[in-house]
Amino acid sequence: MRAVQNNPDAGRLIHGLRDTGYDFQTAAADIIDNSIAANATQISVELSITREGRKFVFFGDNGDGMDPDQLKSAMRYGAPVRANLSSLGKFGLGLKTASSSVCKRFSVISRKSSNEQLMKLTWDLDHVADVQEWEMLEEDISDEEREEFAKHCGGSGTLIIWSNCDRMLQKEYEAGSTNEQRAVQRLKEKLKEHIALTYYRFLDEADDRAENVKIIVNGEKVIHWNPFYPAKSEQMLSQNQQTLDLELEDGTESVIKMKAWILPHSKDMGKDENKKFAKIANHRQGFYIHRENRVIQSGGWLQVFGDVEPHTSLLRIEFDFEHTADEAFKIDVKKSRILFDPALEAAFKQILQPFYREANRRSRGRSSQSNANSTINHKSSNTNISNTQNTAKPEVESASSETNTVTLRNNHGGGITLKQTVQDNASNDLLYVEAVDTITSGNLWEPAMRKTEQSDGHKAAVLINKFHEFYKKIYQRSKNDRYAIEGLDLLLWSLAVAEDNSTNEEISATFEDFREEVSSNLKRLLRDFPELSDDELESDDNIA
């Protein structure tokens, strides 16, 4: 056997490594991780854009700094393994791959103490491609750069400069335009939010689980945001449920810590309190994964439960693991996502199920109250449907509310038996269309067969899910517009009735899939629509 050397193409590889899936937030956090690992107590970040639209980012810290040899190995793709394995660094790549995901040229300027010379090294991606060598640049340090160093680091520490930031913004703008300037401002705000959550244990001086760090973004100190709002939330797991010994492949053990927090209902908080501390929202429920005290993944159920859904938005799980369990969780290079294996999924599901139900119960308890405050009137659509005799609909041959089964005659013929909600006690003016809080599938609507004490037999009806995004965000907003509400009601009733009229035992599952797909697409499409504020919900000028 002979070994055959086959070195990578420097230009293609260094450019290819730009696309490892970072976004601006995670890239910036990788740089901040390094500063924390270097024992910085203060980190200063600045996003800047010149009038001509040239974009820069500076990251300065007052940490240990590097001597010239250390700086050179730090800049190497695949830097030496760190002495302290519990520090946030792991792969020896973060500094380079995070930087180049945003910019085409990045420099590091560093020194270990104020009486040493500053030293600077630069990777320029175009230069590497030009010379086809892994060749860095060692340039003189300009006066401006010295000023930036003093401003962001003080006497000693490390300054990272991202210049030529061609991938800082997701959209292309006219260079230097007001729109571009505004986009940079927005990005800065997003970064502050990301830092406030990712490093909340480091930023919060009262939290002694992690060392204290002050982080400044464009001159403003970032205030931590603890997503569990411990001052007001209830922690549900008993002491012995809070730790879990994970057996690793090499036979050693690693400890996982977990807490399950149920947050106060938004109705039990002031508006500002919710906005500032609890920030209750659908996408914020679920797991908050901490690796070595830093939040690497936030929200979502990681396959333990299904998709996020409004009823369980009060439940947040504080989940902690140490670097020793990295393999077990299949951590990625950006350390920004983990995966649970099926056995862990099942174990967590079992532990958390009761609290998942409890959060659900609490949310419903309060929201039925809040919905009562802002009743949407479905009566006129009911009157309309009742008065319009010539709509196409199935004939009900029999229906049982005990077994929730109906037998219909529809477009396919008679004797078609289906599983479906059957109700015998609907109220008179809401027989055909009613918004309910009992739909557990998460779908927006469901066909049902309903009768009242007065009606002659069961009628084809629709139940609308009060907890679906569409109801909370679109119906609620339209509540003062009679025609909008009636129009939406008639549309959903027509869909439900057409389903009952066109289905049979074989194809009913297809219709269910269809409903589910429409409902979940709407949920996704409405994700960025804000939920109604308390004020909007309480404005009680309902239509009669």
Ligand SMILES: Nc1ncnc2c1ncn2[C@@H]1O[C@H](COP(=O)(O)OP(=O)(O)OP(=O)(O)O)[C@@H](O)[C@H]1O
């Ligand atoms: N701000 C800093 N201050 C001091 N040393 C630093 C700083 N940033 C990086 N370094 C040094 O550079 C090395 C390489 O950093 P890099 O982020 O590329 O890899 P890493 O942090 O070891 O691992 P990971 O790929 O997980 O980030 C670090 O191990 C550290 O020694």
Ligand SMILES: [Mg+2]
């Ligand atoms: Mg790193």
